[in-house]
Amino acid sequence: MSAFALILAAGQLPAEAGLNHYLFISALLFAIGFFGVLLRRNTLVIYMCLELMLNASTLAAVAFSRFNGTMDGNVFVFFIITVAAAEVAVGLAIIVALFRLRRTVQVEELTALKN
Amino acid sequence: MADFVFYLFAFLTVLAAAGVVVNRNAVNAAMCLLLSFVGMAALFVLLEAYFLALLQVLVYAGAVVVLFLFIIMLFDVQGGDPRKPYRKMAAASGLVALALLVIGVLSLAHHGPPANPDPALLAGPLPAGASLKSFGYLLFTTYLLPMQVTGFLLLVAMLGVTVLSRKFDAGEGTP
Numbered sequence: 001m002s003a004f005a006l007i008l009a010a011g012q013l014p015a016e017a018g019l020n021h022y023l024f025i026s027a028l029l030f031a032i033g034f035f036g037v038l039l040r041r042n043t044l045v046i047y048m049c050l051e052l053m054l055n056a057s058t059l060a061a062v063a064f065s066r067f068n069g070t071m072d073g074n075v076f077v078f079f080i081i082t083v084a085a086a087e088v089a090v091g092l093a094i095i096v097a098l099f100r101l102r103r104t105v106q107v108e109e110l111t112a113l114k115n
Numbered sequence: 116m117a118d119f120v121f122y123l124f125a126f127l128t129v130l131a132a133a134g135v136v137v138n139r140n141a142v143n144a145a146m147c148l149l150l151s152f153v154g155m156a157a158l159f160v161l162l163e164a165y166f167l168a169l170l171q172v173l174v175y176a177g178a179v180v181v182l183f184l185f186i187i188m189l190f191d192v193q194g195g196d197p198r199k200p201y202r203k204m205a206a207a208s209g210l211v212a213l214a215l216l217v218i219g220v221l222s223l224a225h226h227g228p229p230a231n232p233d234p235a236l237l238a239g240p241l242p243a244g245a246s247l248k249s250f251g252y253l254l255f256t257t258y259l260l261p262m263q264v265t266g267f268l269l270l271v272a273m274l275g276v277t278v279l280s281r282k283f284d285a286g287e288g289t290p
Contacts, residue, residue, distance in 0.1 A: 017117070017118055017122075017125075017161075021121065021125070022158070022162070023223065024220075025125045025128065025158070027216075027219070027220060027223070028129055029128065029132050029151075031216045032129070032132045032135075032136055033132065033135075034212060034216070035136060035212065036135060036136035038205065038208055038209055038212055039136070039205065039209060040136065042141055044141055044183065044186060044187060044190075045135070045141055045144050047183075048135055048144055048145065048148050048183060049135060049136065051148065051179065052132055052135060052148065052151065055151075055152065055155055055175065058155075058167075059155060059158060059159075062159055062162050062164050062167060065162075065164070066162040066163060071246070071249050071250060071253055072253070072257075074164050074166070074167055074250065075250065075253050075254065075257075075258050077164070078166075078167065078170065078250075078254070079258075079261060079262075079265055081167075081170055081171070081174050081175070082174075082265050082268075082269065083265065083268065084174075084175075084179075085174050085178060085179065086268055086271075086272035087272075088178075088179050088182060088183075089182070089272055089273075089276050090272050090275050090276055092182055092183070092186050093275070093276040093279035093280050094279060095186065096186060096189070096279075096280060097279050097280070099190055105190060
């Protein structure tokens, strides 16, 4: 209780979740996205899971940046978000072109490259 | 207090992410993705990256999810995922992926940063106003070239999307 009073006196929030907490959440989100990519069959949902993985990695970058006390990680994440937006636009255009050609978005029916 | 908020939003984010994978309906999956992105923005706020939290909501929750929903609407796919058993290959790859992830987490636990780092090493909170200022300063000094390259990338992406979504005849050959 005295530690709590000390922290209150210093005018700061109580001990926040540390770097490891954020890294764990990031790894967990990455794993969930990874399993989505492996197990889902709809191309669009697979693409959503890819976005999830990208987002998990940005969480790790922001956490490292915060606990190092520098802004560089934040700037990297800024670039990652920009590139991800461009990537989503191009990827969805490719999926739309694929759908126009093949009339399906299920990965198991898209086996043109299989010998 | 901050701990409680962290656990709340971390739980929300992970739960919504699991919803993306579990939902068979693509629209529901996109909605779960939206919730996950908003939870991630809250985690960014807890990490004092206010500008990135704003950007996350604007770009991801605003633009990307809406784009996904547009494409789902355009396809008008009925039903969603069929309930078919997974093949042996998919099950094996899932198991290998699970093993890799467990090994990764274990190695992080053994060789990662200490659970309770020296408080002297922990940097103090960045002042809220200075954060955005230093952001702009870094973008126009240290990271000027990457920023210009990123702008060029956006132009290339725009042109690429225009070419890809062009309507082409079968006789014309590949575009």
